[in-house]
Amino acid sequence: MTTEILIKNGKAAAALLAGGIGALTMGLMTTLGESVAAIGTALNWYNPVGALSGKTTVAVIVWLIAWAVLGNQWKDKDVDFDKIAMIALVLLLLGILGTFPPFFDLFVPKA
Amino acid sequence: MEVTFRESWGVLHGLIFGALFLLSFSGGIVGLYSLRPEFLTAEGLKERMARMKVWVASMAAIVWATVITGTYIVYPWYRAKPGADVTDLSAYPRSLLLSAANTAEWHKFGMEFKEHVAWIAPIAATVVAYVIAVYGPQLIKEPKIRKALMNFFVVAFTAAAIAGVLGAFITKAAPIH
Numbered sequence A: 001m002t003t004e005i006l007i008k009n010g011k012a013a014a015a016l017l018a019g020g021i022g023a024l025t026m027g028l029m030t031t032l033g034e035s036v037a038a039i040g041t042a043l044n045w046y047n048p049v050g051a052l053s054g055k056t057t058v059a060v061i062v063w064l065i066a067w068a069v070l071g072n073q074w075k076d077k078d079v080d081f082d083k084i085a086m087i088a089l090v091l092l093l094l095g096i097l098g099t100f101p102p103f104f105d106l107f108v109p110k111a
Numbered sequence B: 001m002e003v004t005f006r007e008s009w010g011v012l013h014g015l016i017f018g019a020l021f022l023l024s025f026s027g028g029i030v031g032l033y034s035l036r037p038e039f040l041t042a043e044g045l046k047e048r049m050a051r052m053k054v055w056v057a058s059m060a061a062i063v064w065a066t067v068i069t070g071t072y073i074v075y076p077w078y079r080a081k082p083g084a085d086v087t088d089l090s091a092y093p094r095s096l097l098l099s100a101a102n103t104a105e106w107h108k109f110g111m112e113f114k115e116h117v118a119w120i121a122p123i124a125a126t127v128v129a130y131v132i133a134v135y136g137p138q139l140i141k142e143p144k145i146r147k148a149l150m151n152f153f154v155v156a157f158t159a160a161a162i163a164g165v166l167g168a169f170i171t172k173a174a175p176i177h
Helices: A010-035 A037-042 A051-074 A081-098 A101-107 B005-033 B042-079 B093-098 B104-117 B120-141 B143-173
Strands: none
Touching: A010 A037, A010 A051, A010 A081, A010 A101, A010 B104, A010 B120, A010 B143, A037 A051, A051 B042, A051 B104, A051 B120, A081 A101, A081 B120, A081 B143, A101 B104, B005 B042, B005 B120, B005 B143, B042 B093, B042 B104, B042 B120, B042 B143, B093 B104, B093 B143, B104 B143, B120 B143
């Protein structure tokens, strides 16, 4: 008789939540970069691409750091998966909202 | 018949990488949905998992290739600024779109949405590929994880589809030559 060793759900939860955090960061960087001129300028890390270079790089870095930290914390644990998966999905959708022009235009100062 | 160097990159970015990701989505989502004990034998599960791991990892790689070529190769040509003495804007798509009231929204809404939302697709697709690679056959006993992965996969597809459709319309209105 063999005993099957199951992987705890922490690894999946960490990947999902980190993905949500990465997407939210993309939405946040987009909204901040478009509505605050100084942030838009600061995010211009590569002239041919403009601020998009900084927005996307920050989002990817934050995503990977969040994944490394959460993955390390939860790798051998069972966590409240339903709750974390729901939070991750909400963050993912908020990330999309942050990239939606009619949304970020609400924060652009009117001339 | 001629395809310029820039047009070739546009085709690689949108019609090859982007379209491949969108077309392969149905295979991935059906694979995840049908990963259920009542649908698969032990042999079937083994065969299915090996295929799914490669399929979804390839999708994640393709969508990364799509956003990287789009952002760092094609986009700079799109947003290039014309010199003060340039009157023909056909080589400057962004400026061309903004020069007329009836096309300006293709940039202000279309391109602004596309260039940002697209980057959410590779993040979400990578999460799905990673969890499938790590959990493998165990996913058949994990309906909650499967459901969460399907949600992420659908969001990845939606983000890529928005970017793809807007990209097609923008290219029609102001192509990169």
